[in-house]
Amino acid sequence: MSEPNEHDDYLLGVNQRELERLQFQHSVWGPVTRKFLARLNVGKGWRCLDVGAGPGLVSIDLRELVGATGEVTALDPSQFYLEWLGRQASDNGWTNVKCVQGSAESAVLPSRSYDLIFVRWVIAFVPDPEKFLLPLFNALRTGGVVAVQDYYYEGLSLFPHGGICDTMPDIVRAYYRSGGGDAYVAGKIPAIFRKHGLDLTDFTPTRLSGGPTSGVMEWAHRFFSLHIPLMADKGVILPGQADALMADWETHRQNPDTLFFSPLVVDVAGVSRR
């Protein structure tokens, strides 16, 4: 197995704990993704590309939908994640999943080939979303779909109000900017689609909410407890701020009447007419 943390320029890093966070994230948000895939009518025989697949959690859902006559290619820069997916494929005898190591901007992709290109929680990390998406548009057959699930980072909220966690949305947005990304990226996608000849067919925001024992609050906990210390390491916040944020977060977690509201995650789909 390759050593984790080999993909150092990517903001969230690549390691076993982050892989487990992604798995838990998929247990919370997978139903939202699967509803999106159902609206896209993904069917048997489709050729799909999962870009920034990580350990391929969406690829695994896609492979069931496309069946033995279809194919899913997981593209990611991380050898660590792709080796994990490769092991799942060989352990389970899946023949319709392929792994390709590379980035969206530089991978050599077949032209006019895919029925669906899916991109979940990747474009918010990249400095130039249009440069990221252009090679993907060229890899889409006429009538094929590019589907993006990503943040429009509004709506994150913790009740009762009044603690330092009220500043969390600004802090997370600054964290994304510190890595060259943009946590409002979902808002930019429709204009890029229009410029490059794709018709916008879906723009659906989802916001999950729940109390301290809910999956969505545990999802937020796993992100904050892993990344707030890293935000301090990277100078996005001061070490004292990190301690105060974690203390306020813990106070809310201990209060059975707390309510957590997630930021907006938007399903954005465009159909190619090129």
Ligand SMILES: C[S@@+](CC[C@H](N)C(=O)[O-])C[C@H]1O[C@@H](n2cnc3c(N)ncnc32)[C@H](O)[C@@H]1O
């Ligand atoms: C937050 S993870 C999301 C993984 C997966 N899409 C999911 O929803 O579970 C972001 C992934 O994007 C990958 N990534 C970052 N920059 C990329 C780029 N320029 N091209 C392709 N993938 C990239 C990272 O290696 C990481 O696996």
